[in-house]
Amino acid sequence: MGKKKDSISIRRIIQNAVFMIKYAARYDKPLITKIIILFVLSKAGKAVNDTFLLKMIINGLTGKEEFAKIMTVLIISLVLVVCLEWINQLIDEWSKAKLIKLSGTIQRDLIEHNSRMDLIYYDDPEYYDTYVIVANNADESIEKTVMVVSKTLGGIVALGIASVMIFTIDPVLALFPIAGFTVNLLTRFKIEKIQYDWDVANKKALRKADYSKRVFYQPEFAKECKLTSVKVPLRVQFDDALDEASEAGRHYGPRLTWISLLNWISVFTVFSFFAIPAYLGYLALVVRSIALGEVASANNASNYIRSNLNEINFCLVDFQNIGQYAEKFRKLLEYKPSIEGSSGLTPEPGASVLALENVSFRYPHSEKNTLNNISLEIRPGEKIAVVGENGAGKTTFVKLLMRLYDVTDGSIMYGGHDIREYATDEYRKKIGAVFQDYNIYAASLAENVLMHKVSEGDEEKVVMALEKSDFGRKLARLSDGINTQLTREFSEEGTNLSGGESQKVAISRIFAGDGGRTISILDEPSSALDPVSEYKLNKNLIDNAKNDTIVFISHRLSTTRMADRIYLFENGMIKEQGTHDELMQLNGRYREMFDRQAQNYIV
Structure with missing residues (x-):
C-alpha cells in the first residue's frame, strides 16, 4: 500500500519539477535564469568545440588549408575552451554559493509556514512525516532541482548540435548511442530500485546498531552501563543489527553486481568504445567515404551523444526523486491552519468566567x-x-x-x-x-525567561521573575547573571542546569x-x-x-x-x-x- 501511495505518474513528476523551478524563481528568478543559461552555454560550447571546430582543425591540418586559417580556428577553439572553463567555474562556485542563500531563504519561509500550523498537525503522523522530510531536504532538493533541470536543458541543446554533426556524416552512427541510452535507461531504473531497497534494509538494521553504539557514548547512560549488565543485551542487539545489514548485502549485492556489469558491458563497452570506432574505421578505411577529420569529429559527436544521453538518463532518475519530494513539498504548502492566526474579537480587559x-x-x-x-x-x-x-x-x-x-x-x-x-x-x-x-534554549538566561529578545529595562523584570520561581540563590552564583548562556550548544562556557x-x-x-x-x-x-x-x-x-x-x-x-x-x-x-x-x-x-x-x- 505504501508503494502505491508513493507512486506518481511521469506527467506528475514533470509537473512537480516545473513547480519546484517556479517556486524557486519566486525568490530569485534572475539567478535561476542565469544558471540555466550557463549550463546551456557550457554544454553547447563544448559540443561545438569537440565536433565542428575539431573537424575543421583536423581537415585543415591533413588538407591544403592555409596556415593562417588553421591558426584562426585554433585561436577560436582556445578562446572557447577558456570561456567554457570560466563558465564551469561559475557553475561550480558562484551558482552554488548563490543557491545556498536561496535555499536558506526558502528554508526560513518553510519554518515560518510551519510555525503557523495548528498544533493538531503535529499529532498527525502523515503531516509530521511530510514536514520532517521536506524540512530536512529543502536545501538539497531546491539546489538539486535547479541543477538537474539546467543540466537536462543544456544536454538537449548539446544533443542537437552533436546530432547535426552525426547526420552530416552518416545517420547510422546515431543508432549506437541511442541503443546504449535505451539499455542504460532500462537497467538504470532497475539498479536504482535495487540500491533503494538495499539502502532501506541497511538503514533499518544500522539504526538499531547506531542506537546501541550511541548508548555507550552518551553521558546520561554511563551510570547504568557501568553499574548494570544492560551492556550485554545492547551488544547482542548491535551484533544482530550488523548481521541483518550483512544479510541485506548478501541478498542485494550479487543482483546489483550482475545488472551493473550488464549495464557497463553493453552501454559503454559494446555501443561506445567498440561499435562506434569500428564503424568509423569501416567508413574511412574500407568504403573511404570520410576523411580523418570526419572520423575524429564523428567519434567525438557519438561519444558526446552517448555521454549526454547517459547524463540525461541519470537526470531522469533524479527527476523521479525530485518528483517524490516535490509531492510532499506541495502537500505541506497546501496545509492551511484553522486556529493559528485566525482573526476575530478581542477579549475585554480584565478577567472573565x-x-x-x-x-x-x-x-x-x-x-x-x-x-x-x-x-x-x-x-x-x-x-x-x-x-x-x-x-x-x-x-x-x-x-x-x-x-x-x-x-x-x-x-x-x-x-x-x-x-x-x-x-x-x-x-x-x-x-x-x-x-x-x-x-x-541555547540562549541567555534572560531570553529563556522572557522568551523574546531582551530590551532595555527588562533586567529588573527578569530578576524578579527568577526570584519568585525560587531561582534566586542559583542566580547569585552565576558570574554573568541573567546574561549567562544556557546549554553548551554554542558555547563551551555555557551553563547546563539541573532538572x-x-x-x-x-x-x-x-x-x-x-x-x-x-x-x-x-x-x-x-x-x-x-x-x-x-x-x-x-x-x-x-x-x-x-x-x-x-x-x-x-x-x-x-x-x-x-x-x-x-x-x-x-x-x-x-x-x-x-x-x-x-x-x-x-x-x-x-x-x-x-x-x-x-x-x-x-x-
Missing part, C-alpha cells in the same frame, strides 16, 4: 474520544486543580483551554463568547502557561508575562522538584498571582490543598469534583490516591 459546556475531543485517526462531555465553570481569580492518572486527559484539557486544539463537540466560553470567536493571538494574551515538556533548576526557569516565564494575563496554567512543570520546593513554588505563584485564575495540573495531590476546587479526571471524564475536604469525605478515588501518596512522606 471561563466555562466548558459539554466538551468532547478526539485526536485525528483515533477511534475514541480523549475527553467526553466535560462541563465546568472557572470563575475569575479561582484556583483549581486538575488531577488524575496518566492518560486521563488532563494535558489535552489544558490545550483546549489555550485553544491549541479546537473541541470536537461542545464549546469553551470566555467572557460570554465562544473562544473560537476571538482572534487567537488576542485570546492567548490572557493566558500564561508552563508545560511539563518545557524546553531550555529542578531548569523547571524553575521555565516557571519564571509565568511571572515575567505581560500585564494582560488573567489565567495561569501549570501543567506539571514542577515534577522534577522535591515536594518542599514544589509547595514553596506553588505558594509563590498563588501569592503573586493576585486576582489571576490558576489551573494546576498535577500528579502530586499535596498541591491540591491550596486549590479552591479540584477536578479528578478518569478516562477522559470528570469522575469527582469538590474541595479537598469534600473529596476526602467522599471517600472515593481522590481519597484513595491522596492516602497512597501521603504514605510516601511518612517517616
Whole structure:
C-alpha cells in the first residue's frame, strides 16, 4: 500500500519539477535564469568545440588549408575552451554559493509556514512525516532541482548540435548511442530500485546498531552501563543489527553486481568504445567515404551523444526523486491552519468566567474520544486543580483551554463568547502557561525567561521573575547573571542546569508575562522538584498571582490543598469534583490516591 501511495505518474513528476523551478524563481528568478543559461552555454560550447571546430582543425591540418586559417580556428577553439572553463567555474562556485542563500531563504519561509500550523498537525503522523522530510531536504532538493533541470536543458541543446554533426556524416552512427541510452535507461531504473531497497534494509538494521553504539557514548547512560549488565543485551542487539545489514548485502549485492556489469558491458563497452570506432574505421578505411577529420569529429559527436544521453538518463532518475519530494513539498504548502492566526474579537480587559459546556475531543485517526462531555465553570481569580492518572486527559484539557486544539463537540466560553470567536493571538494574551515538556534554549538566561529578545529595562523584570520561581540563590552564583548562556550548544562556557533548576526557569516565564494575563496554567512543570520546593513554588505563584485564575495540573495531590476546587479526571471524564475536604469525605478515588501518596512522606 505504501508503494502505491508513493507512486506518481511521469506527467506528475514533470509537473512537480516545473513547480519546484517556479517556486524557486519566486525568490530569485534572475539567478535561476542565469544558471540555466550557463549550463546551456557550457554544454553547447563544448559540443561545438569537440565536433565542428575539431573537424575543421583536423581537415585543415591533413588538407591544403592555409596556415593562417588553421591558426584562426585554433585561436577560436582556445578562446572557447577558456570561456567554457570560466563558465564551469561559475557553475561550480558562484551558482552554488548563490543557491545556498536561496535555499536558506526558502528554508526560513518553510519554518515560518510551519510555525503557523495548528498544533493538531503535529499529532498527525502523515503531516509530521511530510514536514520532517521536506524540512530536512529543502536545501538539497531546491539546489538539486535547479541543477538537474539546467543540466537536462543544456544536454538537449548539446544533443542537437552533436546530432547535426552525426547526420552530416552518416545517420547510422546515431543508432549506437541511442541503443546504449535505451539499455542504460532500462537497467538504470532497475539498479536504482535495487540500491533503494538495499539502502532501506541497511538503514533499518544500522539504526538499531547506531542506537546501541550511541548508548555507550552518551553521558546520561554511563551510570547504568557501568553499574548494570544492560551492556550485554545492547551488544547482542548491535551484533544482530550488523548481521541483518550483512544479510541485506548478501541478498542485494550479487543482483546489483550482475545488472551493473550488464549495464557497463553493453552501454559503454559494446555501443561506445567498440561499435562506434569500428564503424568509423569501416567508413574511412574500407568504403573511404570520410576523411580523418570526419572520423575524429564523428567519434567525438557519438561519444558526446552517448555521454549526454547517459547524463540525461541519470537526470531522469533524479527527476523521479525530485518528483517524490516535490509531492510532499506541495502537500505541506497546501496545509492551511484553522486556529493559528485566525482573526476575530478581542477579549475585554480584565478577567472573565471561563466555562466548558459539554466538551468532547478526539485526536485525528483515533477511534475514541480523549475527553467526553466535560462541563465546568472557572470563575475569575479561582484556583483549581486538575488531577488524575496518566492518560486521563488532563494535558489535552489544558490545550483546549489555550485553544491549541479546537473541541470536537461542545464549546469553551470566555467572557460570554465562544473562544473560537476571538482572534487567537488576542485570546492567548490572557493566558500564561508552563508545560511539563518545557524546553531550555541555547540562549541567555534572560531570553529563556522572557522568551523574546531582551530590551532595555527588562533586567529588573527578569530578576524578579527568577526570584519568585525560587531561582534566586542559583542566580547569585552565576558570574554573568541573567546574561549567562544556557546549554553548551554554542558555547563551551555555557551553563547546563539541573532538572529542578531548569523547571524553575521555565516557571519564571509565568511571572515575567505581560500585564494582560488573567489565567495561569501549570501543567506539571514542577515534577522534577522535591515536594518542599514544589509547595514553596506553588505558594509563590498563588501569592503573586493576585486576582489571576490558576489551573494546576498535577500528579502530586499535596498541591491540591491550596486549590479552591479540584477536578479528578478518569478516562477522559470528570469522575469527582469538590474541595479537598469534600473529596476526602467522599471517600472515593481522590481519597484513595491522596492516602497512597501521603504514605510516601511518612517517616
